[in-house]
Amino acid sequence: MNKWGKLSLGMVLAVGLLSGCGQNKNDNDTAASGNANTGAVTKKLIMGTSADFPPYEFHKVVDGKDTIVGFDIDIAKEIAADMGAELEVKDLPFDSLLNELSSGRVDMVISGLSPTEERKKAVELSDIYYKAEQAIVVREADKDKYATMDAVKGTKIGVQTGSIQEEIAKEIEGAKITSLGKISEIVLQLQSNRIDTAIIEGPVAKSFVKNLAGLVITDAKPEVEDDGYAIGIKKGNTELLDKVNATLKRLESEGKIDEYVAAASELAESTK
CATH class of the missing domain: 3.40.190.10 (Periplasmic binding protein-like II)
Structure with missing residues (x-):
């Protein structure tokens, strides 16, 4: 089977060192997990994505392990770092992502999400972070x-x-x-x-x-207005939305998003 074969649905991969599974505390907090030795509580930010969308998010063998990578993942890592949280990535079917978000099983959705009117009614949407043809x-x-x-x-x-x-x-x-x-x-x-x-x-x-x-x-070009891509947040969770937008604004001002796109595109095209 080549590397673009059918991926397992519902695969859950962790980015960083995770200390177990967490659930959302409430609409305005990420999940939290306790440290058995110190009793400290660590926030966990759970991202939902459909990891078959290179260079945004895709599977790659890194240091011998199947890992979800891509520039959406790089952005998510920055959001988590700014919040002082650990990032967990859940690989899910694209059409289930907003249901997972609304149910609180993920904190945010980053997966090439276009800001349609229907989605605006269902979830909070961040500022636009990228546009493509x-x-x-x-x-x-x-x-x-x-x-x-x-x-x-x-x-x-x-x-x-x-x-x-x-x-x-x-x-x-x-x-x-x-x-x-x-x-x-x-x-x-x-x-x-x-x-x-x-x-x-x-x-x-x-x-x-x-x-x-x-x-x-082909040379055929669909005629469509490109509204770009946004990050989905559970409806009403304006606290997380503000934090996400703050990170996106910082990354844009630093020119980081273009750097992430270039690096992820090169990684997606490599055969190793």
């Missing part, structure tokens, strides 16, 4: 066939369930949409000729075609 991915033999958006009309299109790409596909005339929980599953559908095209976030698409022979990005 969308891409049409096809089999290499079909690159010229689907070189324009007119040519994409009426095709079988693969998208991630609950994503902005799914909304884009709904606007394409005659589209026959296949919605799946993982981008890796969409890619497999494309490779096996079950779909004709796939709409994938630009940097993510570039990473997949770099690592998988036989797939390319």
